[in-house]
Amino acid sequence: MKYFINGRFLTQKTSGVQRFAREIVKALDKRLSSSGLRDEWVLLAPKGAALDLKLSSIVQRHVGHLSGHPWEQTELFASSRNGRLINLCNSGPVLHGKSLTVIHDAMIFRTPENFSPSYRLVHSTLGRVLARRGHIATVSEFSKRELAETIGAKNVSVIPNSCEHMASILPDEAVLQRLGLVAKGYVLFVGSPTPNKNILRAIEAIKLLGEKAPKFVVVGAAASAVFRADDVTPQNDRVVFTGRLSDEEIVTLYANAAALLFPSLYEGFGIPPLEAMFLGCPVLSSPIEPAREVCGDAALYFDPLDPADMARSIENLAATPDLQTEMIARGHARASEFSWDRSADALLKSVSGL
Incomplete structure (x- = not known):
């Protein structure tokens, strides 16, 4: 054959x-x-x-x-x-x-x-x-x-x-200094900033946290030939748009982030949460079906239509070290199923x- x-x-x-x-x-x-x-x-x-x-x-x-x-x-x-x-x-x-x-x-x-x-x-x-x-x-x-x-x-x-191929990617630690970031001092988004990704509400959630807000690092660039991109101009100095990055840089950002923020309204799977879990990054996610299918009980879920609920989720994780440790352990276990x-x-x- x-x-x-x-x-x-x-x-x-x-x-x-x-x-x-x-x-x-x-x-x-x-x-x-x-x-x-x-x-x-x-x-x-x-x-x-x-x-x-x-x-x-x-x-x-x-x-x-x-x-x-x-x-x-x-x-x-x-x-x-x-x-x-x-x-x-x-x-x-x-x-x-x-x-x-x-x-x-x-x-x-x-x-x-x-x-x-x-x-x-x-x-x-x-x-x-x-x-x-x-x-x-x-x-x-x-x-x-x-x-x-x-x-x-x-x-x-x-x-x-x-996502286990990511274990063979050598981190590029220089990206932290280049972007002005410190370990655990930012939450991360990975993906093309298209309308279904719900980036504007995520930015609003960061804004609601005021002086307590971590930086919000948005990795990715929309393919203009495919998608109609949202108007995602940064609204405050807490938001960092990186554009496309190398795999080595992205692995570094996952490993040093306080959390992955996944506010999507529609997805087919949910690759960033799986990558984050694999690399020891806690996941904060909207409760859409594919995210639950990938993450199970290894993510903390919020209402993606409510920036205030998103902000509370970020704040709660940051204030609870035991919860961070628990979510990292659950994430490793969940990622091993793929x-x-x-x-x-x-x-x-x-x-x-x-």
């Missing part, structure tokens, strides 16, 4: 979706190397993509001369049509009848106003067609229900994110039924 992996993600900047693809391919390669399976696995990428994954069982190969969606719909399809195709980043060739496509959330259908018109048109159409032509997977039970309700996706597989190896096993099970 021949299996092909859509390697278009190797041409894209690494955000949560591309990180999922990279890490699960590496975990899958490890599984294949130890299993002795004789199936043929090939990762196909557009010309010019950096084939930089260190793989031993999965062959990496350039095909075609196009890029982007035209490459997927024509050259990738032609090169993979005699086998099963795995698309890990929300899109793939609609003509391929034996494909598994991971659609990471239903945000394009639930909150279309968050996206640019061109992105909305392409991806909403792709999602609906792929759900009928092939098999759909997603990253959480919540998103599984959402995709069933919005595009009628049936028999959706769940292949969760993980792994790329288990996600790779779920992927193998899903594609075996195509």
Whole structure:
């Protein structure tokens, strides 16, 4: 049996979706190397993509001369049509009848106003067609229900994110001095500042704390071609917008933060809380379903529509050292329930039924 992996993600900047693809391919390669399976696995990428994954069982190969969606719909399809195709980043060739496509959330259908018109048109159409032509997977039970309700996706597989790859990232401590931060003197937000992230209310919560407020460090930049960004101009000197940072800098910020603040109104999974728990950073979160699915009892929850409740949550954690210690321990235990190896096993099970 021949299996092909859509390697278009190797041409894209690494955000949560591309990180999922990279890490699960590496975990899958490890599984294949130890299993002795004789199936043929090939990762196909557009010309010019950096084939930089260190793989031993999965062959990496350039095909075609196009890029982007035209490459997927024509050259990738032609090169993979005699086998099963795995698309890990929300899109793939609609003509391929034996494909598994991971659609990471239903945000394009639930909150279309968050996206640019061109992105909305392409991806909403792709999602609906792929759900009928092939098999759909997603990253959480919540998103599984959402995709069933919005595009009628049936028999959706769940292949969760993980974050243990962060253990191999060496911290870059210089970022603290560069940003004027001291350990445990700030709360952290990681993600693109789009409307569903609820950043404006988080800034208001910091403002309500007055002189007692920690700094609020916002890491990330919205992709203008995809999202409609909020007006998130800092309203006081407690707010620090960093833009995009390296993995080494982000690991440092997690490890030294008083807490991760996760005020989102809608998500498909909740990667920052999982990363924070793994790195020993307490999590303060809105109670949306995917956050509860990821964090369980390892987060302190607040009303995301009430900045005063958010502020109380920050203040309560800061004033209670025993609670901080308890939340860190719970977070470590919760994060250990996720792994790329288990996600790779779920992927193998899903594609075996195509």
